[in-house]
Amino acid sequence: MTQDKNKKLGLAELIAIALGGMVGGGIFTILGVSVSLIGNLTPIAIIIGGLIASLAAYSYVKLGLYYQDEGATYSFYKKTYPNSRFLASAIGWFIIFGYISTLALYAYTFSSYAISSTDFADNDWIRKIVAIAIIGVFALINIWSVNGMGKIEDLMVYTKLLILTIISIVLMQHGTTDFGTFIDNMALDAQSSSIFSIMIVASITFVAYEGFQLVINAVNEMNNPEKNIPRAIYSAITLAILIYVVISIGALFAIPTEDIIKNKEYALAAGAGKILGNLGTYLVIAGALLASSSAISGTVFGASRQMSVIAKDGYFPNWLSIRKKNSPQNAIIGMAVMSSILILGGGLELILEFGSITFLLVSLLMAIANFKIRDKTNSSKFLTALSIAGLSSGGLFILYYEFTNKWEQMLAILILYVILGIGAWIYSKKVERKEKNI
Structure with a gap:
C-alpha cells in the first residue's frame, strides 16, 4: 500500500501517541505501591506487567488490522457480536468513561507537579483550576490540527523519555546502593515475597501500560496502517517497559525503600533533589509535566474519535458524533467537560481504580472476541488462548487486591458500573426502537 499524503500521522507520531497514553502519571504512583508489597522485586513485576500488556496488545493488533475502524474497542466488539445491542452499548460506555477517568487523573497529576514548588502547593482549588485549564489547552490543540497535535506529541514524549532516562541513570550512578547490593536485596525480598504478591503487583502495573490502544483510534489519519499499527504498538510497549525498569532501578538505587513508600509519586523528585539539589527536583517535575x-x-x-463513533451508532447523544473536517470536535469538547466535572467532584483515586479494572476487563473481552474470529484475523490459537488466560489471571489478582485492601472502594466501583450499565441499557433500547421503525 502506498502512503496517502493526505494522512498526517507517521510511525514516530503513532509511537508517541501510544507512549503518551502509557507513560503518564502511572509510573509515578505505582512505585510506592509496588515497593511496599515486594520491595526490590519491583522491576521484575514491571516486566511481567509489560508482558501481560503485550498479550492484550496481540488481540488489539489483530483486530485492528482486520477491521481498521477508529472505533477500536467498541467497534471490534460490535462487529464481532453484531446482535448484542446492550453489550455493545455497555462496552462503549465503560471504555469511554474509563478514558475520561484517566484523563482527569493525568490532569490532576500535571497540576500537582505544576504547583508543587509554589505557595499554592496545598491549595486544592488552585490544583483543580490548573488541571481543568491544561485539559482545555490540549482540547484546543486537538481541535486545531491533527498534524500539529502529532508534532507536539512527538516533542513532549521523546523529551520526557530523555529526561526520565537521564535522571534514572544519574540516580543509579550516584545512589548509595551498588549493583551487587541491589541483587542481594532482591534475593532477600524474593525470600519474603510470594509469587502471588509479585503477580498482584504485575497486575496493578497494567495501569501504567494502558494507552497503546489509542494508536488504533488514529487509523483514518495514519500512513500505511498494515505496517504501522503493529510496529507502533509493540515498539511503544517495549519502550515503556524499558523506561519503567530504568526508572524503578534508579529509584531503588538512590532512595531508601521507606522513602519511596512514604513519598509515592514524589519519591523520584525527592531522591533526585537529594543527589542533584534543586536541579534534580526541577528535572523530575519537568519530566512529570511532560509525561502527564x-x-x-x-x-x-x-478517545474522542471512539466516542464519536459510538455516538454515531446511537449509544451516546447524537451531537457528540458531529464532526468538522473529519475532526470529532464535539466529542473532544464533551470529553474535556466531563473530565473537568470529575476533577471538580474529587474522588480521583476511586476513578483511577475504576479505569484500571475497566481497561483490564475490556482487554480480556477483546482477546475473547479475537479468539472467536481467529481464522479471519489470522491469529495464533495458542497466543490468543494465552492472552485470555493471562488477562483473566491479572483481573483476578487485581480484584483480590481491591477486595482485601479497599473493599469500600470496590463497592463504590461496582455502583459506578451499575449506573453506567443503566445508561448503556437506556441507549441500547433507543437503538432497538429506531431499528424496528426503519
Whole structure:
C-alpha cells in the first residue's frame, strides 16, 4: 500500500501517541505501591506487567488490522457480536468513561507537579483550576490540527523519555546502593515475597501500560496502517517497559525503600533533589509535566474519535458524533467537560481504580472476541488462548487486591458500573426502537 499524503500521522507520531497514553502519571504512583508489597522485586513485576500488556496488545493488533475502524474497542466488539445491542452499548460506555477517568487523573497529576514548588502547593482549588485549564489547552490543540497535535506529541514524549532516562541513570550512578547490593536485596525480598504478591503487583502495573490502544483510534489519519499499527504498538510497549525498569532501578538505587513508600509519586523528585539539589527536583517535575501532558493529549485524541463513533451508532447523544473536517470536535469538547466535572467532584483515586479494572476487563473481552474470529484475523490459537488466560489471571489478582485492601472502594466501583450499565441499557433500547421503525 502506498502512503496517502493526505494522512498526517507517521510511525514516530503513532509511537508517541501510544507512549503518551502509557507513560503518564502511572509510573509515578505505582512505585510506592509496588515497593511496599515486594520491595526490590519491583522491576521484575514491571516486566511481567509489560508482558501481560503485550498479550492484550496481540488481540488489539489483530483486530485492528482486520477491521481498521477508529472505533477500536467498541467497534471490534460490535462487529464481532453484531446482535448484542446492550453489550455493545455497555462496552462503549465503560471504555469511554474509563478514558475520561484517566484523563482527569493525568490532569490532576500535571497540576500537582505544576504547583508543587509554589505557595499554592496545598491549595486544592488552585490544583483543580490548573488541571481543568491544561485539559482545555490540549482540547484546543486537538481541535486545531491533527498534524500539529502529532508534532507536539512527538516533542513532549521523546523529551520526557530523555529526561526520565537521564535522571534514572544519574540516580543509579550516584545512589548509595551498588549493583551487587541491589541483587542481594532482591534475593532477600524474593525470600519474603510470594509469587502471588509479585503477580498482584504485575497486575496493578497494567495501569501504567494502558494507552497503546489509542494508536488504533488514529487509523483514518495514519500512513500505511498494515505496517504501522503493529510496529507502533509493540515498539511503544517495549519502550515503556524499558523506561519503567530504568526508572524503578534508579529509584531503588538512590532512595531508601521507606522513602519511596512514604513519598509515592514524589519519591523520584525527592531522591533526585537529594543527589542533584534543586536541579534534580526541577528535572523530575519537568519530566512529570511532560509525561502527564502527553498522556492528556494522546487520550483526548484517541478517545474522542471512539466516542464519536459510538455516538454515531446511537449509544451516546447524537451531537457528540458531529464532526468538522473529519475532526470529532464535539466529542473532544464533551470529553474535556466531563473530565473537568470529575476533577471538580474529587474522588480521583476511586476513578483511577475504576479505569484500571475497566481497561483490564475490556482487554480480556477483546482477546475473547479475537479468539472467536481467529481464522479471519489470522491469529495464533495458542497466543490468543494465552492472552485470555493471562488477562483473566491479572483481573483476578487485581480484584483480590481491591477486595482485601479497599473493599469500600470496590463497592463504590461496582455502583459506578451499575449506573453506567443503566445508561448503556437506556441507549441500547433507543437503538432497538429506531431499528424496528426503519
